[in-house]
Amino acid sequence: MSVLLFTIIVLSGAFLAGLLGSLTGLGGGVIIIPLLTLALGVDIHYAIGASIVSVIATSSGSAAAYVKEGITNIRIGMFLEIATTIGAVCGAIVAVYLNANYIAILFGCILIFSAIMTLKKKVDHTTLDNTDKWARFFKLNGSYPDKGIDHPYAVKHVPGGFMMMLFAGTLSGLLGIGSGALKVIAMDNIMRLPFKVSTTTSNFMMGVTAAASAVVYLHRGQIDPGIAMPVCIGVLTGATVGSKILLKAKTDKLKIVFAVVVAFLALQMIYKGISGL
Amino acid sequence: MNTTEKEKMNDKDIQVILGTLLRAGVIISMSIVLIGGAIFLIHKNGAITDYKVFKPELSKFSSIIAIFKGVATFQGDAIVQFGILMLIFTPIARIVFAIFSFLIERDYLYVLIGFIILAIITISLNGGLAH
Numbered sequence: 508m509s510v511l512l513f514t515i516i517v518l519s520g521a522f523l524a525g526l527l528g529s530l531t532g533l534g535g536g537v538i539i540i541p542l543l544t545l546a547l548g549v550d551i552h553y554a555i556g557a558s559i560v561s562v563i564a565t566s567s568g569s570a571a572a573y574v575k576e577g578i579t580n581i582r583i584g585m586f587l588e589i590a591t592t593i594g595a596v597c598g599a600i601v602a603v604y605l606n607a608n609y610i611a612i613l614f615g616c617i618l619i620f621s622a623i624m625t626l627k628k629k630v631d632h633t634t635l636d637n638t639d640k641w642a643r644f645f646k647l648n649g650s651y652p653d654k655g656i657d658h659p660y661a662v663k664h665v666p667g668g669f670m671m672m673l674f675a676g677t678l679s680g681l682l683g684i685g686s687g688a689l690k691v692i693a694m695d696n697i698m699r700l701p702f703k704v705s706t707t708t709s710n711f712m713m714g715v716t717a718a719a720s721a722v723v724y725l726h727r728g729q730i731d732p733g734i735a736m737p738v739c740i741g742v743l744t745g746a747t748v749g750s751k752i753l754l755k756a757k758t759d760k761l762k763i764v765f766a767v768v769v770a771f772l773a774l775q776m777i778y779k780g781i782s783g784l
Numbered sequence: 785m786n787t788t789e790k791e792k793m794n795d796k797d798i799q800v801i802l803g804t805l806l807r808a809g810v811i812i813s814m815s816i817v818l819i820g821g822a823i824f825l826i827h828k829n830g831a832i833t834d835y836k837v838f839k840p841e842l843s844k845f846s847s848i849i850a851i852f853k854g855v856a857t858f859q860g861d862a863i864v865q866f867g868i869l870m871l872i873f874t875p876i877a878r879i880v881f882a883i884f885s886f887l888i889e890r891d892y893l894y895v896l897i898g899f900i901i902l903a904i905i906t907i908s909l910n911g912g913l914a915h
Contacts, residue, residue: 508833509793509830509832509833510824510825510828510831510832510833511825513833514821514825525857538856547835548835548836549835549836550835550837550838551838552838552840553835553838557790560868560871560872563871563874563875564810564813564814564871566814567806567807567809567810567871567875567878568806568807568810570803570806571802571803571804571807571810572803573801574802574806575797575799575803575804577795577796577799579799581795581798581799581802581882582894583896585879585882585897585898585901586897588879589897589900589901589904590900592901592904592905593904596904596905596907596908599908607838609851636874645892646891656826707878714806714874714875714878715875715876715878715879715901715905717875718872718873718874718875718876718905719904719905719908720908721872722872722909723908723909724903725847725868725869725872726846726847727840727846728839728840728841728842728843728846729838729840730846730868731843732820732824732845732860732861732862732865732867732868733824733828733833733861733862734835735864735865735868736820736821736824736864737821739814739817739868739871740814740817740818740821743810743814766817767829781835
């Protein structure tokens with residue numbers, strides 16, 4: 508395949524991935540990796556390197572908007588970034604020594620899990636009980652503005668959330684994804700944060716987490732400019748368009764369709780991984 | 785104005801600057817990637833791609849020094865890689881900024897946390913662990 512044709516195909520695929528990723532809330536990374544590996548036969552190591560770059564671009568872009576609105580809890584973000592960056596660096600180092608087939612199988616499983624998570628009804632676990640001594644020590648309790656009213660919230664189970672973030676960071680480094688689904692579980696279900704705060708804070712953390720593993724990938728030669736260029740431009744454009752549509756359209760039905768498509772991609776990756784062992 | 789309100793005002797300023805920093809980082813680095821990409825495509829138009837097998841030994845720009853050398857000779861793929869490097873440094877610059885802002889707020893606990901994150905990234909940046 509010529510360089511020009513390859514670039515055009517990847518660019519349009521990445522645009523689609525960014526669009527779907529932002530509409531479903533799955534993120535562009537988890538969709539571009541199966542596209543590259545299954546449709547274009549790209550080695551998963553290159554796909555992961557390109558994907559992690561696109562994760563930095565999209566998360567920094569949208570974090571910029573959220574941070575200005577004052578919804579993101581910067582202290583929670585930075586505190587948990589200790590866990591995610593340690594995990595990310597470890598994950599990225601392990602990924603280098605791991606057979607591509609094992610990575611593909613693990614990736615497929617995480618993809619199915621993320622797809623299920625986007626369909627699950629969210630249960631509000633927020634609390635005002637600000638007695639958690641960790642949360643007080645690290646000043647994690649806060650409030651967020653919504654329609655001109657300040658909503659206070661309290662944070663619980665800080666060590667549990669921290670451990671979950673360590674795991675989320677490791678998967679992010681290992682698979683080149685933002686692992687937003689796991690981060691939101693850690694913050695919603697364990698630490699009892701309001702949805703708005705957890706999704707924006709998870710997004711805020713993604714950039715630093717991805718940067719930590721991206722430097723390892725760069726040194727290992729996993730970030731190839733020929734793939735990373737169309738992937739990051741495509742995903743970022745797609746995600747930007749997606750976030751504009753998201754404000755206008757109801758996406759509940761779309762989400763189900765996309766989740767099925769994503770689950771199908773995931774099964775293919777698992778199949779390919781197992782048959783390659 | 786009492787202290788908590790003052791703190792909130794400070795936080796608000798920091799949030800606005802942080803947001804601008806992130807957005808500027810993304811726009812600048814993506815523009816560099818785009819320019820590099822155009823040069824790369826013009827030069828490599830007829831070349832054939834092959835990414836079927838991961839060959840780390842073939843990667844030309846896997847260190848910061850190699851990227852700078854490539855940019856100096858105006859190679860498209862080096863410029864793309866430089867843009868990607870800028871993109872990687874955007875969230876890192878965000879941490880540096882956060883450290884300064886917590887220093888002004890005299891929140892030394894979070895200054896320390898910022899330094900811990902920077903240390904983790906620096907260790908991996910040196911490649912000591914990666915090689």
